[in-house]
Amino acid sequence: MSAPTYDLGKLHGGLRLPGNKENSTAAAIQQVPVPAHLILPITQHVGDAAEPIVGIGERVLKGQLIAEPYGSLGAPVHASSSGKIVAIEPWPVSRRHGDTAPCIVIECDGEDRAVEVAEILPAFETLPADFLLSRILQGGIVGLGGAVFPTAQKLMQATTCKLEYLILNGVECEPYISCDDMLMREYAEKVVGGARILLHALEVGSCYIVVESDKPEAIRRLGEVLGDLNDDRFVLKQVPTIYPSGGEDQLVQLVTNLEVPTGGLPTDVGCVVQNVGTAAAINDWIIDNKPLLSRITTVTGDGVAQPMNVEARIGTTVADIVNFVGGYTDRAEQLIIGGPMTGKSVTTDRVPLVKATNCILVLSEAPAGGTERPCIRCGDCAAVCPVQLLPQQLFWYACADDEAKMRSYGLLDCIECGCCDLVCPSHIPLTADFRTARARMQEQADEKARAERARQRFEARNERLRQEQQIRDEELAKQKESARKAGPDAIAEILMRRQDPPDEDR
Amino acid sequence: MWIAVLTITVIALLAGLALSFASRKLPADAGELVEQVNNLLPQTQCAQCGYPGCRPYAQAIVDGDAAINLCPPGGDDTVRRLAAKLGRNVLPLAEPYSLARAVAVIDESLCIGCTHCRSACPVDAIVGAHQLMHTIIETECTGCELCIAPCPVDCISMRILA
Numbered sequence: 001m002s003a004p005t006y007d008l009g010k011l012h013g014g015l016r017l018p019g020n021k022e023n024s025t026a027a028a029i030q031q032v033p034v035p036a037h038l039i040l041p042i043t044q045h046v047g048d049a050a051e052p053i054v055g056i057g058e059r060v061l062k063g064q065l066i067a068e069p070y071g072s073l074g075a076p077v078h079a080s081s082s083g084k085i086v087a088i089e090p091w092p093v094s095r096r097h098g099d100t101a102p103c104i105v106i107e108c109d110g111e112d113r114a115v116e117v118a119e120i121l122p123a124f125e126t127l128p129a130d131f132l133l134s135r136i137l138q139g140g141i142v143g144l145g146g147a148v149f150p151t152a153q154k155l156m157q158a159t160t161c162k163l164e165y166l167i168l169n170g171v172e173c174e175p176y177i178s179c180d181d182m183l184m185r186e187y188a189e190k191v192v193g194g195a196r197i198l199l200h201a202l203e204v205g206s207c208y209i210v211v212e213s214d215k216p217e218a219i220r221r222l223g224e225v226l227g228d229l230n231d232d233r234f235v236l237k238q239v240p241t242i243y244p245s246g247g248e249d250q251l252v253q254l255v256t257n258l259e260v261p262t263g264g265l266p267t268d269v270g271c272v273v274q275n276v277g278t279a280a281a282i283n284d285w286i287i288d289n290k291p292l293l294s295r296i297t298t299v300t301g302d303g304v305a306q307p308m309n310v311e312a313r314i315g316t317t318v319a320d321i322v323n324f325v326g327g328y329t330d331r332a333e334q335l336i337i338g339g340p341m342t343g344k345s346v347t348t349d350r351v352p353l354v355k356a357t358n359c360i361l362v363l364s365e366a367p368a369g370g371t372e373r374p375c376i377r378c379g380d381c382a383a384v385c386p387v388q389l390l391p392q393q394l395f396w397y398a399c400a401d402d403e404a405k406m407r408s409y410g411l412l413d414c415i416e417c418g419c420c421d422l423v424c425p426s427h428i429p430l431t432a433d434f435r436t437a438r439a440r441m442q443e444q445a446d447e448k449a450r451a452e453r454a455r456q457r458f459e460a461r462n463e464r465l466r467q468e469q470q471i472r473d474e475e476l477a478k479q480k481e482s483a484r485k486a487g488p489d490a491i492a493e494i495l496m497r498r499q500d501p502p503d504e505d506r
Numbered sequence: 507m508w509i510a511v512l513t514i515t516v517i518a519l520l521a522g523l524a525l526s527f528a529s530r531k532l533p534a535d536a537g538e539l540v541e542q543v544n545n546l547l548p549q550t551q552c553a554q555c556g557y558p559g560c561r562p563y564a565q566a567i568v569d570g571d572a573a574i575n576l577c578p579p580g581g582d583d584t585v586r587r588l589a590a591k592l593g594r595n596v597l598p599l600a601e602p603y604s605l606a607r608a609v610a611v612i613d614e615s616l617c618i619g620c621t622h623c624r625s626a627c628p629v630d631a632i633v634g635a636h637q638l639m640h641t642i643i644e645t646e647c648t649g650c651e652l653c654i655a656p657c658p659v660d661c662i663s664m665r666i667l668a
Contacts, residue, residue, distance in 0.1 A: 451549035454648045457629040458551045458559055 023307040038315035039352035047073030080313035083108035094337035139285035144277035164270035171246030174339035184218035194279030303332030303362030319349040331364035341418040370427040381420035551628035552650030578603030609647040616661035623653035
């Protein structure tokens with residue numbers, strides 16, 4: 001049997017996976033109350049960690065800035081409720097690399113007092129684009145689809161390119177996850193509002209809002225809102241339900257039929273992609289002055305009592321959220337932050353909800369893997385790969401640790417979607433192998449960069465020592481010269497002085 | 507037949523002349539080879555090979571004075587790469603060595619500000635003035651351990667980075 005593939009005309013490969021989304025979309029979004037403690041990592045985004053600007057014991061209000069962006073790429077962190085800072089310490093988090101991150105721990109006072117709004121902005125249409133972008137940076141807004149790239153920087157980069165389309169990503173193709181679906185159903189006007197701000201800030205003339213065909217309710221709601229708005233810049237687009245059509249580059253290809261070049265960005269083909277959740281967050285911040293303090297997340301799987309979507313404050317621990325939805329069932333075995341394909345399995349529910357957490361998945365048993373057997377080179381993985389790589393070849397070179405070959409076979413283009421794992425008849429954990437290979441490549445590159453720096457510093461030091469020596473030698477030569485000029489009597493006097501130093505020097 | 511012999515002889519002669527011209531006018535650049543070998547070394551500048559830094563060791567390797575297995579921080583990987591580059595045999599490391607990346611740390615409560623470690627550091631990763639506390643720039647430290655021996659109060663230790 002060969003792997004099931006679907007001819008999309010535009011997108012290669014991909015899989016139709018069972019959605020498992022119905023359980024969590026039955027009920028409306030529930031609000032998780034303010035927990036006793038909030039754990040706010042300073043590394044909730046791609047780029048440099050934010051710099052805490054509060055001290056232990058300090059009282060903070062909801063919406064107050066507690067960590068500033070540091071370095072060229074980053075986002076600020078705000079207190080998601082009022083309370084007292086009790087610790088700034090490493091805490092377990094669900095990141096792909098590393099298990100702990102420095103976190104600011106707030107003991108909430110339960111009053112949930114917000115900071116006073118400094119200034120009420122005039123209507124966004126009257127504001128200049130660059131002001132809006134810097135404003136978005138201050139709101140701590142990052143890509144909420146899971147990549148958590150700081151939105152302001154992404155937009156700033158985009159404004160330097162020639163843009164044609166803004167694409168709002170409401171595809172959410174990974175099984176189990178339904179937070180964007182629920183967001184579009186309940187807050188469609190916020191999504192569209194955010195899109196209008198983005199269109200204005202980017203000075204782009206058209207926007208595709210793209211939703212997968214398995215979300216008819218979301219499409220209906222968005223259609224209503226767009227119908228009321230009657231703005232011909234917007235096009236609502238339905239795409240077939242195929243994993244991983246929600247990947248940024250895949251979506252661009254699906255919508256515009258343009259391929260994002262290797263190592264390039266969607267802006268290279270005139271597109272900028274934003275998640276619908278990000279658009280809603282931008283709307284909240286620019287219109288309602290609410291920074292990114294909470295997000296909608298899906299709590300689902302057969303390991304939780306009542307699967308549903310909840311809106312929880314950033315920093316609420318997974319344990320608090322699971323308790324809110326009725327706790328674990330007896331069958332709960334495995335906790336995954338993110339979806340079953342790209343998520344990360346964690347061993348503790350003390351990890352906090354961060355800006356990236358779109359799903360908390362509790363499963364009764366580890367997904368059926370089977371024992372790993374040798375590659376039989378069937379090519380199923382190549383058939384499903386959405387980036388048209390050859391995973392079997394990559395696997396071969398990953399085993400041989402052949403970096404040049406892995407590069408030339410496009411390892412860096414791998415989006416780690418996990419399709420090849422799923423179809424592999426030999427149960428080879430290909431994606432995990434690629435991830436390790438990539439980490440190793442990164443490590444080697446870092447090492448090389450470090451060695452190069454050390455070499456430069458070593459050479460600079462040798463040069464400095466040489467110059468110092470030269471100056472000393474010249475000085476000495478000058479002294480000798482002047483002594484010689486003064487004649488033998490002066491030299492004799494100097495020698496005498498050395499043999500018989502005056503009393504006060506002793 | 508003689509025409510064929512003559513043709514081949516002439517071609518061989520011309521090719522030989524061209525080759526000898528090339529070998530004289532375009533000499534193999536030893537300096538460049540030293541640079542390439544130096545690039546394969548880890549640049550810790552630790553002098554554990556017996557030479558005062560990575561570049562002098564690279565020079566010694568190219569000159570044929572030193573074996574390729576004298577670099578402990580480079581580990582077996584470096585020996586393998588050197589062997590491949592120079593067409594020599596892979597040798598086991600002369601001395602076993604832990605490859606975990608470590609940096610030196612100064613116990614600042616004990617430091618007397620003697621500046622001995624500062625002058626020992628091959629990459630200028632130690633800052634501090636005379637009679638004032640010194641500290642190590644962690645991101646620049648190569649973990650060469652050369653600062654440990656000169657310290658008169660033994661306040662420098664190695665910390666393994668996770």
